Amino acid sequence: MFSLIPVLVAIVCILIVWIFKNVARGIKRRKEEPRAQAEARPCVHDNLKDSTGLHQVEEDADAWQESEISVEHVPFSHTRYPEKEMIKRSKEFYELLNKRRSVRFISNEQVPMEVIRNVIKTAGTAPSGAHTEPWTFVVVKDPDIKHRIREIIEEEEEINYSKRMGRQWVTDLKKLRTNWIKEYLDTAPVLILIFKQVYGFAANNQKKVHYYNEISVSIACGILLAALQNAGLVTVTTTPLNCGPRLRMFLSRPTNEKLLMLLPVGYPSKQATVPDLKRKPLDQIMVTV
Amino acid sequence: MFSLIPVLVAIVCILIVWIFKNVARGIKRRKEEPRAQAEARPCVHDNLKDSTGLHQVEEDADAWQESEISVEHVPFSHTRYPEKEMIKRSKEFYELLNKRRSVRFISNEQVPMEVIRNVIKTAGTAPSGAHTEPWTFVVVKDPDIKHRIREIIEEEEEINYSKRMGRQWVTDLKKLRTNWIKEYLDTAPVLILIFKQVYGFAANNQKKVHYYNEISVSIACGILLAALQNAGLVTVTTTPLNCGPRLRMFLSRPTNEKLLMLLPVGYPSKQATVPDLKRKPLDQIMVTV
Numbered sequence: 001m002f003s004l005i006p007v008l009v010a011i012v013c014i015l016i017v018w019i020f021k022n023v024a025r026g027i028k029r030r031k032e033e034p035r036a037q038a039e040a041r042p043c044v045h046d047n048l049k050d051s052t053g054l055h056q057v058e059e060d061a062d063a064w065q066e067s068e069i070s071v072e073h074v075p076f077s078h079t080r081y082p083e084k085e086m087i088k089r090s091k092e093f094y095e096l097l098n099k100r101r102s103v104r105f106i107s108n109e110q111v112p113m114e115v116i117r118n119v120i121k122t123a124g125t126a127p128s129g130a131h132t133e134p135w136t137f138v139v140v141k142d143p144d145i146k147h148r149i150r151e152i153i154e155e156e157e158e159i160n161y162s163k164r165m166g167r168q169w170v171t172d173l174k175k176l177r178t179n180w181i182k183e184y185l186d187t188a189p190v191l192i193l194i195f196k197q198v199y200g201f202a203a204n205n206q207k208k209v210h211y212y213n214e215i216s217v218s219i220a221c222g223i224l225l226a227a228l229q230n231a232g233l234v235t236v237t238t239t240p241l242n243c244g245p246r247l248r249m250f251l252s253r254p255t256n257e258k259l260l261m262l263l264p265v266g267y268p269s270k271q272a273t274v275p276d277l278k279r280k281p282l283d284q285i286m287v288t289v
Numbered sequence: 290m291f292s293l294i295p296v297l298v299a300i301v302c303i304l305i306v307w308i309f310k311n312v313a314r315g316i317k318r319r320k321e322e323p324r325a326q327a328e329a330r331p332c333v334h335d336n337l338k339d340s341t342g343l344h345q346v347e348e349d350a351d352a353w354q355e356s357e358i359s360v361e362h363v364p365f366s367h368t369r370y371p372e373k374e375m376i377k378r379s380k381e382f383y384e385l386l387n388k389r390r391s392v393r394f395i396s397n398e399q400v401p402m403e404v405i406r407n408v409i410k411t412a413g414t415a416p417s418g419a420h421t422e423p424w425t426f427v428v429v430k431d432p433d434i435k436h437r438i439r440e441i442i443e444e445e446e447e448i449n450y451s452k453r454m455g456r457q458w459v460t461d462l463k464k465l466r467t468n469w470i471k472e473y474l475d476t477a478p479v480l481i482l483i484f485k486q487v488y489g490f491a492a493n494n495q496k497k498v499h500y501y502n503e504i505s506v507s508i509a510c511g512i513l514l515a516a517l518q519n520a521g522l523v524t525v526t527t528t529p530l531n532c533g534p535r536l537r538m539f540l541s542r543p544t545n546e547k548l549l550m551l552l553p554v555g556y557p558s559k560q561a562t563v564p565d566l567k568r569k570p571l572d573q574i575m576v577t578v
Contacts, residue, residue: 005294005297071564071565071566072564072565073562073563073564073565074562074563074564074565075562076390076392076394076523076557076562076563077388078523078557078561079388079521080521080556081520081521083401086401086404086520086521086522087401087403087404087407089519090403090407090411090520091407093407093411093515093516093519093520094407094408094410094411094414094516097411097512097516098411099366099368102416103365105365112372112375114376114379115375115376117571118376118379118382118383119379119383120574120575121383121571122379122383122386122387124568124569124571124574125383125386125387125389125568126511126514127391127526131566133568133574135574136574136575136576137574137575137576138575138576138577138578139575139576139577139578140578142578212528214503214507215503215507215528215550218504218508218511219507219508219510219511219514220511221507221508222415222507222508222509222510222511222512222513222514222515223386223511223512223515224511225415225416225508225512226382226511226512226515227379227386230378230379230382231370231378231379231382232367232370232375232378233375234365234367237416237508239501251576260504261504267367267369268365268367272364272365272367273362273363273364273365274362274363275360275363276360276361276362277360277420279413279414279422282406282409282413285422285424285425285426286406286409286425286426286427286428287425287426287427287428288427288428288430289427289428289429289430289431289434289540
């Protein structure tokens with residue numbers, strides 16, 4: 001019986017080593033599984049690496065204008081201009097948009113609301129993934145609500161500046177004239193807050209993912225900026241950091257909506273200045289093959 | 290000595306239970322750590338939940354037009370129209386853009402290259418995070434290169450349809466006329482592939498993150514779509530799934546560029562049809578406060 005003790009100790013040692021190895025392997029496997037899955041589909045998501053989780057789904061490249069149900073196809077009617085006129089129109093449109101600048105100094109003069117309605121209707125002509133039109137434009141004119149929006153944004157911005165930003169970023173910002181005081185949120189006669197609807201609801205009330213919602217809504221914002229410039233109004237493209245949930249709740253927007261952008265809109269104030277920035281020349285942004 | 294055996298077994302049992310418990314707790318802790326970190330900063334990133342990893346950095350809401358170094362500020366010159374003209378201009382621009390449709394049937398007729406250059410210059414007037422202008426427009430006219438792009442996209446799309454897509458998605462698509470055959474990639478006289486530069490390089494050759502690059506480039510695409518419509522050309526907004534890396538390498542674009550969109554551009558073919566879709570009325574996309 002004495003000889004049993006070393007045998008028992010040996011068995012226990014083997015047991016302990018075995019348990020350790022197995023548990024360790026379990027951890028390792030758990031860690032590696034997602035990667036192994038990803039590698040099995042090497043090409044998937046790679047070009048969407050920089051895109052949202054919602055983009056990272058199986059998606060048809062061609063689904064941009066189709067709705068869920070089959071719709072009738074009708075002849076497309078097209079306005080064609082003579083070549084000379086095409087060149088003239090494209091040149092004039094470039095000259096118009098090239099005058100657009102982000103303007104932070106906005107006068108408190110009222111703007112015609114019919115123009116605001118028209119520019120938002122224009123933004124609503126943008127294409128969208130699966131024709132979901134996943135945008136909501138909240139137009140704020142009420143001075144008290146504008147002021148509360150300013151308070152929310154300045155509170156969060158002050159925290160951004162003093163706590164959340166990295167040292168390099170704060171150093172960079174010292175060189176700029178930018179700070180967390182956003183006077184234009186009070187003075188601009190209109191604020192347009194653009195929300196993206198990250199999902200919608202199907203007929204059976206089930207959640208329906210809105211593919212490419214951020215890209216779609218950003219395209220609509222591009223068209224909105226062009227429409228504002230065409231009408232002679234100014235704005236500045238802002239994406240208030242960390243303020244989305246508070247502004248969403250303050251404006252009573254539903255949980256499927258997320259703030260993408262805020263545009264203060266109006267006429268420039270008399271003393272408005274802009275940084276003397278240049279745009280890249282065509283040969284730095286275009287490559288011909 | 291006999292009495293030692295049960296004691297030894299008891300010790301071993303306790304030891305095994307202890308080891309198991311500790312390892313299990315280790316796994317649990319490892320799983321919970323990232324969440325705990327995220328919860329420590331509840332407001333941060335919340336409104337950017339749907340945005341890219343690159344967005345999830347400390348960012349100034351107001352950094353859209355500033356460059357890294359302080360630049361001189363100059364007076365802003367503005368063209369103001371009388372109210373009546375503003376309303377007229379905004380209405381006409383809406384009517385022009387409301388005629389835009391995504392067109393898949395594109396004729397092989399050549400388009401004036403001066404118009405293509407003008408619309409891309411126009412897209413380049415878009416605002417961008419920290420004025421990085423993080424876009425590259427690759428214009429493909431060569432028939433062989435267009436055809437190779439078509440082959441790459443159709444190969445990937447066929448795999449998307451047959452393997453990568455979920456059953457529900459394939460069922461939905463059966464109702465549509467969409468499939469992986471993209472004839473317009475051969476017929477359209479011009480393909481514009483829009484790449485977003487997810488990072489750039491500072492003076493010291495260090496990587497410099499391009500904040501909000503996807504939103505910026507999507508805004509530029511919105512302006513590009515408006516410019517094409519204004520010139521009387523048609524296109525369809527496509528985001529070729531899984532093709533980004535192959536197309537990037539085929540077109541010799543650097544690794545900091547990722548394909549965001551591909552626009553085949555031209556005149557509509559004579560038999561072009563479009564789905565008979567309607568757009569949401571204004572009261573469904575605009576809320577006034």
